[in-house]
Amino acid sequence: MDNYQNKLVFVGHVGAGKTTAIRSISDVPPVSTEMPMSSEQIDGKLTTTVALDYSTVELDDGELLHIYGVPGQKYLDFMWPMVCHGAMGIIVLVNACSPQKLTYAALMLEEFSKLAPHASFAVGVTRSDLVPSFRLDAFRNDLITKGFRLPVVKVDAREPEQVDFLVKILLSSRFVGSQIASA
Template structure:
């Protein structure tokens, strides 16, 4: 919660995304007043003219019934994590494991948001901790409000997908 999924989708969408944001009944994240209760959806036209369908689903366990629906057939999954959360490593690993089960064919990337708001986070340590747990995936710092940064994260994911699909000559 509060990682910027809705903001990231809005920042790169070609049109207004479908969103299921609702007001939060109590202030749980400082300035956060709304949360996604089902999913966000949009499509983005790639340079090749193909449409990339983008879904944002909440990470809370009580909303995990949405996860299989969007993971089915996914070629790639971006996990956005809020650097301010004390449980950022455990929650990221949980989401990577769970979505890995739901979409074993998918490639993964992690985008870490809100890094400018905490001194308790360093990207190399976080990346190394994921690597030590067996996750050899792109892990990037990203400002969800900045279209170029979100676009770069998606391109890193797509590049990883492309590189994984190559077979060595032989």
């Protein structure tokens, strides 16, 4: 029987940085199925993950964390329950460049909190360096207004230290019991 206790899931829309984040912190070469983008490229991104990303990372205490990346598009939602089953943490990645970032984040949080009611949640905003007008505190407040009070941080998915920090925020919130709190 698999042990799902140490399962962490990254979810987000195309280009949110799931594959990049998982690569950044993996101890082993991640499993992912990259295919050329069928529609127009997004900011030079040439490939998209057609199924899941999967990898592992060893925590400081020797615990092995299983990390999955799952697409956030609604038409792929059949994958969500199996990936989320028993997950202890879910990180929603949103692309700061996306005009729909608030809608996407709220939708993901709503859907995934139903699928993994015992998981801890955090939101990572990627690519904020490309949007000088982006304000993290305003985004965090917008999520609170929509009913989601949880850790929200900027993260450059290409930077292992930043992704590691986000994972640590999530792991620490597990001990203080911060499932999604109603605002």
